[in-house]
Amino acid sequence: MKPIRVITGRAAPLDRSDVDTDQIIPASWLKRVERTGFGQGLFSEWRDDRDFVLNRPEYAGATVLVAGPNFGTGSSREHAVWALTDYGFQAVISPRFGDIFRNNSTKAGLVPVQVSPEVGRALLDAVTTDPSLEITVDIERLRIEAPAAGIEADFPLDAFTQHRLLEGLDDIGLTLRFDGEIDAYEAGRPAWLPSLTGAV
């Protein structure tokens, strides 16, 4: 994962609540065995509508997606995150995220920016009124700013995830430093626990 410090860019408003991951990337796209190329499938069923926000030229090139509450609920498919990043989004702003989507985002370099419902509403309105509005997401200061609209707010991110994003660290590499602790834990596991030993 590449380090991410500050994201500055224009934003696209997706003024809907409960955007589940089936909408972000429909199941028909999940048959691919690669990790790339999912951008074409992003919101693919909604993109048939000519007025859908991603079809509007004034939002072309947006790097921040501003959505309603309960974004990324439902299926665990990380393909939803891959679709957003492959399309060009680097951050998603919402008052509330599905837990698995939120987890997947930080593993794949997409920043989930959780704001209050009021800030979320204000940002949706501001971006709808002014498609050229620039939004800055500062991972170091955990702050989001849209100076031209007079909006600024802090957002939560645990210190570990923040550090991982800032340094671009590989989660697995971090865990493998604790190989000894994992060995020690395994030595104490009860014998009744199920195992597929010799089952192949």
Next chain:
Amino acid sequence: MSTGSPAALAEKVWQRHVVRSGEGEPDLLYIDLHLVHEVTSPQAFDGLRLAGRQVRRPDLTVATMDHNVPTTALDQPLSDPVSARQMEVLAANCAEFGIRLFAMGDADQGIVHIIGPELGLTQPGMTVVCGDSHTSTHGAFGALAFGIGTSEVEHVLATQTLPQTRPKMMAVNVEGELPAGVTAKDMVLAVIGRIGTGGGIGHVIEYRGSAVRALSVEGRMTVCNMSIEAGARAGMVAPDDATFAYLEGRRHAARGAQWERALDDWRSLATDEGAHWDKEVTIDAASLVPHVTWGTNPGQVVRLDASVPSPDSFSSPAAREAAHRALSYMGLTAGTPMKQVKIDTVFIGSCTNSRIEDLRAAATVLEGKKVAPGLRALVVPGSGRVKAQAEKEGLDKVFVGAGFEWRNPGCSMCLAMNPDKLSPGERCASTSNRNFEGRQGRGGRTHLVSPAVAAATAVSGHLASPEDLS
């Protein structure tokens, strides 16, 4: 969660799996069982290969083919080459890394959340993960079970652990006795209707109370399965004698003295008196009735004897807007009685409702009856074992006699990755878990119901309860 203070079931299971905890870091949790399927794993195995890593514990990892598998003829080549490739890749990955795979055609193949419990792989007090959000199903045994993304799948394959932040604790108490004809599915739909699709976000739900205790283990699986539809990280039920009786003698359950040790341990798991809940909801079981969804998320649900709600009846602007959008997608008019909604297709299946008790419940309704003219009806057992058991009991003959198609196991029309799909505008009563736009096929319209309501609906042609047929 200091030692000695009252702890909830989920906290106890969490605590015993902490490999390492550091200030300001998520806990590193040990994973007892990792379930793998063809859709969310190929990129994880690629990641291992790129980094030159091995699967740390192939003996704690098990794979199945379920999402893509056709449910018609298993001996024919797959009509969809992309699906075929995904399954070939899973087979090759399992062979390369030494993972037991239940491939298409294997007698034990089936939906990942059906086969784990039926093989006795899911047990109380374990941590269970899978690259699938309905992993919450396994919480019915008192396991802490949750869905993960592909990066986390790779992490578990490589390390058998996962860094996780501690969840909040939520109690859903369902007290009293469920009225006759009200099922586990109705209970969980009512819970989701009450707390909403985001109501459980950040929380592990423990289902408690006499009505939950009275559910069979399979019913508890149905309830825990849909925890994710309320946004919860997991759902759990404390293990009890029903759980132990379900597990005893299953292929991967301990035997003899080890079984006795396991029982002693499992009996210590129940939530302590005085445990802290961050959220608590209480529901009167006696007030529950069959439920059905009217909208495009599982929180948009009403009593089967109610009418399509008016968007104006919702207090928040966001809920009103969502209701307008849902009614338009679903082709419904506010005020229409749900029981007047005409149905084109009935699907009985999915990790929510494709176990033997679900099939028995549906078959009981269908005995001696016929599917309404022009209605398509299919039943997809959750696993090869469920299918074999149903055939032993003659349920297949009841289904086929009524006009249902009797299929082979898989996820099928729950998410329409295989050829079982709705057409645009087609309306389905489904025992699955998600009524999202396009979930069962582009433009398809889904009403989530219990197996008994699905069967009655198939006969009636409109949404109906079994009582409506007499």
